[in-house]
Amino acid sequence: MSDHLSSYEPKNAFSKWMDSRLPVMRMMHGQFVDFPTPRNLNYMWTFGGILTFMLMVQIVSGLVLSMHYQASDADAFNSVEAIRRDVNYGWLLRNIHAVGASMFFFAVYLHMARGLYYGSYKAPREILWILGVIIFLLMMATGFMGYALVWGQMSFWGVTVITNLFSAIPLVGGAITKWLWGGYSVSGVTLNRFFSLHFLLPFVITGVVMLHIWALHVVGQNNPTGLDIKTKSDSVPMLPFAIMKDAFALAMFVLIYAWFIFFVPNYLGDADNYIEANPLSTPPHIVPEWYFLPFYAILRSIPSKLGGVVMMFGSIALLAFLPWLDTSNVRSAKYRPKFKWFLWAFFFSVIALGYLGGKPAEGSYVIWSRVFTAYYFIFFLVIMPVLGLIEKPLKLPNSIMDAVLGGGGPMAGSAAAAAPEKR
Amino acid sequence: MGYLVDTVLIYFEEAVLASETKMRSAGTATGQHGAAGDQAEPTRRDFITTAALGWAGVGGAISLWPFIQQMNPDASTQALSSTEVDLAPIKEGQAITVLWRGKPVFIRNRTKDEIAKAKETPLASLNDKTAENGALPERATADDANRVKKGKENWLVLVGICTHLGCIPKGQSLADARGDFGGYFCPCHGSHYDTSGRIRKGPAPRNLEVPPYEFVSDTKIKIG
Ligand code: HEM
Ligand code: FES
Numbered sequence: 140m141s142d143h144l145s146s147y148e149p150k151n152a153f154s155k156w157m158d159s160r161l162p163v164m165r166m167m168h169g170q171f172v173d174f175p176t177p178r179n180l181n182y183m184w185t186f187g188g189i190l191t192f193m194l195m196v197q198i199v200s201g202l203v204l205s206m207h208y209q210a211s212d213a214d215a216f217n218s219v220e221a222i223r224r225d226v227n228y229g230w231l232l233r234n235i236h237a238v239g240a241s242m243f244f245f246a247v248y249l250h251m252a253r254g255l256y257y258g259s260y261k262a263p264r265e266i267l268w269i270l271g272v273i274i275f276l277l278m279m280a281t282g283f284m285g286y287a288l289v290w291g292q293m294s295f296w297g298v299t300v301i302t303n304l305f306s307a308i309p310l311v312g313g314a315i316t317k318w319l320w321g322g323y324s325v326s327g328v329t330l331n332r333f334f335s336l337h338f339l340l341p342f343v344i345t346g347v348v349m350l351h352i353w354a355l356h357v358v359g360q361n362n363p364t365g366l367d368i369k370t371k372s373d374s375v376p377m378l379p380f381a382i383m384k385d386a387f388a389l390a391m392f393v394l395i396y397a398w399f400i401f402f403v404p405n406y407l408g409d410a411d412n413y414i415e416a417n418p419l420s421t422p423p424h425i426v427p428e429w430y431f432l433p434f435y436a437i438l439r440s441i442p443s444k445l446g447g448v449v450m451m452f453g454s455i456a457l458l459a460f461l462p463w464l465d466t467s468n469v470r471s472a473k474y475r476p477k478f479k480w481f482l483w484a485f486f487f488s489v490i491a492l493g494y495l496g497g498k499p500a501e502g503s504y505v506i507w508s509r510v511f512t513a514y515y516f517i518f519f520l521v522i523m524p525v526l527g528l529i530e531k532p533l534k535l536p537n538s539i540m541d542a543v544l545g546g547g548g549p550m551a552g553s554a555a556a557a558a559p560e561k562r
Numbered sequence: 563m564g565y566l567v568d569t570v571l572i573y574f575e576e577a578v579l580a581s582e583t584k585m586r587s588a589g590t591a592t593g594q595h596g597a598a599g600d601q602a603e604p605t606r607r608d609f610i611t612t613a614a615l616g617w618a619g620v621g622g623a624i625s626l627w628p629f630i631q632q633m634n635p636d637a638s639t640q641a642l643s644s645t646e647v648d649l650a651p652i653k654e655g656q657a658i659t660v661l662w663r664g665k666p667v668f669i670r671n672r673t674k675d676e677i678a679k680a681k682e683t684p685l686a687s688l689n690d691k692t693a694e695n696g697a698l699p700e701r702a703t704a705d706d707a708n709r710v711k712k713g714k715e716n717w718l719v720l721v722g723i724c725t726h727l728g729c730i731p732k733g734q735s736l737a738d739a740r741g742d743f744g745g746y747f748c749p750c751h752g753s754h755y756d757t758s759g760r761i762r763k764g765p766a767p768r769n770l771e772v773p774p775y776e777f778v779s780d781t782k783i784k785i786g
Binding site for chain 1: 630645664665727751752766
């Protein structure tokens with residue numbers, strides 16, 4: 140894909156003048172108009188565009204919220220209430236931002252599941268994948284600090300529990316937590332720095348997203364067959380094909396998003412967060428936002444403090460090593476009859492962990508959390524490396540075009556050759 | 563400073579020399595004069611380049627310090643740190659919570675029964691065998707005697723923060739669940755503390771901390 144040249148032709152005098160000085164239109168045209176996309180992409184490939192959209196929504200809505208928000212322990216909670224009740228359209232902006240965070244994570248989980256299923260992390264997409272893991276980590280940090288800003292009971296105690304994770308680090312843990320808090324406990328000082336960072340991180344994410352897309356456009360998109368684009372007939376130009384599909388998916392996504400914003404804005408939140416933070420009383424049942432629950436379940440399933448923290452961060456860090464943990468040279472799970480089922484079991488485990496993370500840490504909930512946590516790690520550390528060596532994959536189609544036409548062998552090959560060029 | 567200036571000057575001097583050498587050798591294209599001289603010179607240049615970069619690196623690292631240090635609690639936060647509490651109104655079996663350095667401190671007037679239970683617990687059955695009492699040496703054991711003041715065994719004073727992930731354990735009010743050992747129970751992830759505030763069951767690694775405090779009169783303590 141890196142050898143793909145833009146077919147951009149400046150039409151008028153100004154664009155010609157511009158093109159020989161800053162060829163930004165040429166670049167955009169090459170990367171987002173006539174860029175070759177595999178012709179067999181399904182709807183799972185629309186989440187990248189949706190995520191880009193959500194990032195912009197969060198930045199724009201966050202920027203206007205920050206014009207009314209006060210980052211101090213005395214005023215934060217009331218300023219959010221004022222946004223909801225007094226500020227013109229504040230209720231809408233706040234709902235857009237709060238629900239937006241959930242939708243953002245919903246999309247990123249599907250985006251990542253897509254990558255796992257179709258082997259998008261394998262060569263030559265390792266850097267692309269690792270940049271994705273970095274974005275995911277930054278998103279988690281941003282979401283966590285954003286939730287703190289509301290300064291309700293869940294905000295406060297969520298921050299307390301999560302920052303205390305660092306106290307598990309041997310020797311320096313205590314000093315690190317004190318440094319993070321800027322005091323001896325979570326306080327307005329902590330809130331203030333979280334606001335600064337919550338404002339900053341989305342722009343850092345934007346930077347990493349640019350690298351992510353750059354890396355994508357160097358190696359090209361993966362597709363449901365996991366095969367490379369070999370001939371021109373395997374691909375279609377991004378505009379109109381991929382762009383129209385993305386636009387339709389985005390419209391459907393926004394429909395769901397809007398339903399949450401206008402009808403059930405608090406469905407995904409926690410009622411306790413409408414009680415102002417009180418450092419003297421812990422709510423009986425602390426739960427993070429839904430998108431952190433699987434990792435929270437892993438944390439709680441380990442009966443040792445340091446162990447729990449290591450496993451929780453480990454479960455995310457592990458993702459960065461997938462390109463080397465998976466030993467199979469077939470990308471798509473479609474052609475890996477055994478791996479496919481282990482992978483579905485993995486998806487089930489993550490959802491189960493999400494459910495268990497929201498339940499009290501007692502009795503059978505703990506036992507099941509341990510079972511699914513164990514599978515999470517076994518899947519990556521044992522099944523992935525071993526299965527790749529012993530599994531016999533299904534026969535791969537000769538090309539993307541063959542897969543689309545449903546055949547294999549010479550017949551399909553000639554059909555591909557005869558297919559009319561789409562441009 | 564002088565050293566830095568010298569280093570930079572030498573660096574530029576060397577750079578100029580180097581480019582002159584390069585131009586000369588480029589001029590004589592396949593000239594033999596390259597080999598020996600070119601090999602000797604880069605090592606000297608490399609040394610100076612490395613030294614200069616290293617020096618800049620040290621400067622860069624040092625200038626990070628204020629940016630990191632600003633996040634630590636400042637002197638004014640560290641200073642505001644003692645609270646006096648009148649114990650007279652707390653009857654046997656009752657408890658109150660006060661705030662010290664932004665943290666809750668539990669003060670409990672223990673019953674005879676609670677004291678007896680705490681005293682007879684053998685050290686071997688404790689998860690954390692150290693006193694966690696700032697007033698005592700680090701190696702002091704977690705016997706009940708090391709968790710309270712001599713002659714004032716009924717007063718248990720603890721930082722009311724679970725040593726797991728910082729929730730506030732239940733057990734201060736009479737209606738609270740006190741866990742399997744009759745002291746405190748942390749509902750966040752299920753840690754049980756006994757009547758001396760020692761961890762007995764659950765993920766918390768350490769006993770509840772005993773803050774530094776002293777009796778300023780018979781019924782008054784000063785924490786901090
Ligand atoms: C990656 C993008 C972002 C994510 C995932 C995110 C996430 C969040 C979350 C989860 C909350 C708490 C929502 C609630 O329950 O009310 C929040 C609040 C907030 N965010 Fe963001 N945010 C993002 C970008 C931004 C940006 C760029 C700004 C500022 C320029 C910003 C400013 C704020 C403010 C002022 C609040 C507090 C007001 C409120 O809670 O409604 N956010 N954010
Ligand atoms: S914070 Fe008390 S058990 Fe986790």
